[in-house]
Amino acid sequence: MLRPVAFLRDINEKKDFWKVAVKVTDKWSVVKDGMEHMEMVIVDAKGTDIQVIIPTAYRAEYEKLIKVNSTYTLSNFQVFPNDLVFKASDNKYKLKWTGGTTAVDANVHDIPLPNMKFKPLAEIIAGKWRADLLVHVIGYVHEIGYCQVMAGTGKKLQVNFLMKDLSDISLNCTLWEDYAAKFIKFNNENKETGPIIVMLKYGKIKEEGKYPLSVTNTYSATKLLINEDIAEIKRFRESLPKDDQLMSQTQLVCTQSQSSSQFITDDDLLSNPLIMPLADILQLQEISYCVTVAEVEKVNSTKFGWYYFACFKCGKIAKGDNPPYTCESGHNTETEIVRYKLDLNVSYENTKGTFVMWDREATQLLGISAAQLRTNMIQAGITNRLEYPMLLDGIGEKTYVFKVKWQPKWKTTSVVCYRDADALVNLVKAKFPNAKVIPLLNESVGVDKPNDNTSLTEEVTMSAQELSGTAENDPDTLSQLTPISDKLQLKLNKDPSFDIPTPMTLVQPVMLPNPPLFEEIIPAKQSSSKRVKVIKTEKK
Structure with a gap:
C-alpha cells in the first residue's frame, strides 16, 4: 500500500x-x-x-x-x-x-510561498517576543549611528542604525561582519532616490542591558535584503508617506567613530585613566581622551550657525548654495543631510573653555534631530542658520560629566559623550587629583596615518583656521599654568639652585599631520620611564 x-x-x-x-x-x-x-x-x-x-x-x-x-x-x-x-x-x-x-519529485508540487510574517516593532518594544525565536522585520533607515567600518585587531565590522516601520515606531538595529560589510557597500554606492529599506529575515532580538534593545543578525541564518526588487519591499515602499522629509533621508553617513554615547557606560567613564578638572586638560600637550565635570553656561553663537550639511560619503562639510553640495574631497551630495555643531561655553571653578558638541550627542541632549528641528524652523518661516532655535536656550546652567577629546594643536575640545546624573558628577569629582598632575610625553609616539576612506561624522570641517570649534571666541584660559606658591617662592629665595617643578619642563609636543580632524590618533599616555611631575597647590 x-x-x-x-x-x-x-x-x-x-x-x-x-x-x-x-x-x-x-x-x-x-x-x-x-x-x-x-x-x-x-x-x-x-x-x-x-x-x-x-x-x-x-x-x-x-x-x-x-x-x-x-x-x-x-x-x-x-x-x-x-x-x-x-x-x-x-x-x-x-x-x-x-x-x-x-x-x-523536484518541482512536481504546486506549493505557494506563504506571506512573510513581519514582527511589528511596537511588539518588540512592548516585550512581546521570545529570545529563542528568530523574527522577520522590515523598516527604513532613519539614522545611522556608530559604525566600525574597518576591521582590525579585536574589532569586528559593525553598523548601527535606527529602523522605523510604517507605524513610525523606531528600533535599534545592529549588523555584524559580512552583514555590516554588505550594508556599508550598499550605502557607499547607493545612487537611488528615496529611503533605504532594510528587511531582515531570521533576525535575533537582543534585550536591553548594557546596550539598548535591538534586532541583530545571527552569523548564519539571517538574510539581509536592502532595497531589493521583491514584493515585500515594494509593498513597504508604496505604503510609506510621501513627504519630503522622509525622501531626503536617502544618502546617510556611515562613518567610523572611536566612541559613541550609547556604547559608553558609567563604569567606562569612571575607569578612564585621565579623569581631571578642566584646567588640567587644557595643559595637556598630547591629543587625549579625558573625563571631566563642567557646567554649560550657554551655547555660543558662531558665524557657521548651529548646523551644517554633511557629505553622504565621508561626513565632511558639504558646501554650496544649491545641490549638489560638494565636500573638500570632491564628493557631490544631492540631498541635504543636516548635522548639529554646537559650541558650548563651559566652566569649572575658575577655568573657562569651549566644548564642541557634534550631531549624535546634540541629538541625544535635545531629543530631536537637526534635520527635524531645521524643518520645524523653516515651517515657522525661519531659513537663516544663524537664527538659533529657542530650544538651545535650555542647555545652559547645567552641570554634566563629559568625556572629551582634547587636541592641543588646534585648541579644540570635542564632546565624545556626556552624562547629567548628579551622583555620577560627584563620583567623577571625587576622582580628581588633589594635586595637579601633568603627564609627560613618551619620547616617541606613533601616529597612525589617516585612512582616506574613513572619517568621523562628528570631527569634520573647515579650513585650518576654522578647525577650532572656538575659532571666533577662544577662551582666555586655554593655557593654565599653576602659579608659584608663597612657600615655594620662599624656598627659592633661600636656595637659588632649587628645581622648580613647572609645566615648561614638558617635552615638546609631537607635531601631528595637518587636519582633517577625523584621523585616528592614539590617546595620550604617560611615559613608562619618567616620573610624573606633581605641582602642589597651596592650602588656603
Whole structure:
C-alpha cells in the first residue's frame, strides 16, 4: 500500500516513516566546533513550516541537490522536540536528516510561498517576543549611528542604525561582519532616490542591558535584503508617506567613530585613566581622551550657525548654495543631510573653555534631530542658520560629566559623550587629583596615518583656521599654568639652585599631520620611564 503524504502539522515523534510534500523557503550552513552542517526551513501547502537539520555526513550530497524555492517529496526522517537555541520556526518539532531520508519529485508540487510574517516593532518594544525565536522585520533607515567600518585587531565590522516601520515606531538595529560589510557597500554606492529599506529575515532580538534593545543578525541564518526588487519591499515602499522629509533621508553617513554615547557606560567613564578638572586638560600637550565635570553656561553663537550639511560619503562639510553640495574631497551630495555643531561655553571653578558638541550627542541632549528641528524652523518661516532655535536656550546652567577629546594643536575640545546624573558628577569629582598632575610625553609616539576612506561624522570641517570649534571666541584660559606658591617662592629665595617643578619642563609636543580632524590618533599616555611631575597647590 502506498504511504500517503502527510501535512507538517500532523507530524509527531511516534515514527520516522513520514512522507511530506514541501517547498524549501530558506537554507544556510552552520559551522560548529569545526564541523559544517546545513539547516533549512520547509513549508507545506497548508502554510505550516518546520526547521530541518542536515548533519555534516549528508551536507555535501544535498547542498547542491536541495534548492531554495523548489518543491520536493521528503520521506523518512527523525522527529525531535525543537530545542534549538535560536529557532527559525516556532513549530514545536524539528526534523533531522538520516541515511534513509530521500528527496524526490523536484518541482512536481504546486506549493505557494506563504506571506512573510513581519514582527511589528511596537511588539518588540512592548516585550512581546521570545529570545529563542528568530523574527522577520522590515523598516527604513532613519539614522545611522556608530559604525566600525574597518576591521582590525579585536574589532569586528559593525553598523548601527535606527529602523522605523510604517507605524513610525523606531528600533535599534545592529549588523555584524559580512552583514555590516554588505550594508556599508550598499550605502557607499547607493545612487537611488528615496529611503533605504532594510528587511531582515531570521533576525535575533537582543534585550536591553548594557546596550539598548535591538534586532541583530545571527552569523548564519539571517538574510539581509536592502532595497531589493521583491514584493515585500515594494509593498513597504508604496505604503510609506510621501513627504519630503522622509525622501531626503536617502544618502546617510556611515562613518567610523572611536566612541559613541550609547556604547559608553558609567563604569567606562569612571575607569578612564585621565579623569581631571578642566584646567588640567587644557595643559595637556598630547591629543587625549579625558573625563571631566563642567557646567554649560550657554551655547555660543558662531558665524557657521548651529548646523551644517554633511557629505553622504565621508561626513565632511558639504558646501554650496544649491545641490549638489560638494565636500573638500570632491564628493557631490544631492540631498541635504543636516548635522548639529554646537559650541558650548563651559566652566569649572575658575577655568573657562569651549566644548564642541557634534550631531549624535546634540541629538541625544535635545531629543530631536537637526534635520527635524531645521524643518520645524523653516515651517515657522525661519531659513537663516544663524537664527538659533529657542530650544538651545535650555542647555545652559547645567552641570554634566563629559568625556572629551582634547587636541592641543588646534585648541579644540570635542564632546565624545556626556552624562547629567548628579551622583555620577560627584563620583567623577571625587576622582580628581588633589594635586595637579601633568603627564609627560613618551619620547616617541606613533601616529597612525589617516585612512582616506574613513572619517568621523562628528570631527569634520573647515579650513585650518576654522578647525577650532572656538575659532571666533577662544577662551582666555586655554593655557593654565599653576602659579608659584608663597612657600615655594620662599624656598627659592633661600636656595637659588632649587628645581622648580613647572609645566615648561614638558617635552615638546609631537607635531601631528595637518587636519582633517577625523584621523585616528592614539590617546595620550604617560611615559613608562619618567616620573610624573606633581605641582602642589597651596592650602588656603
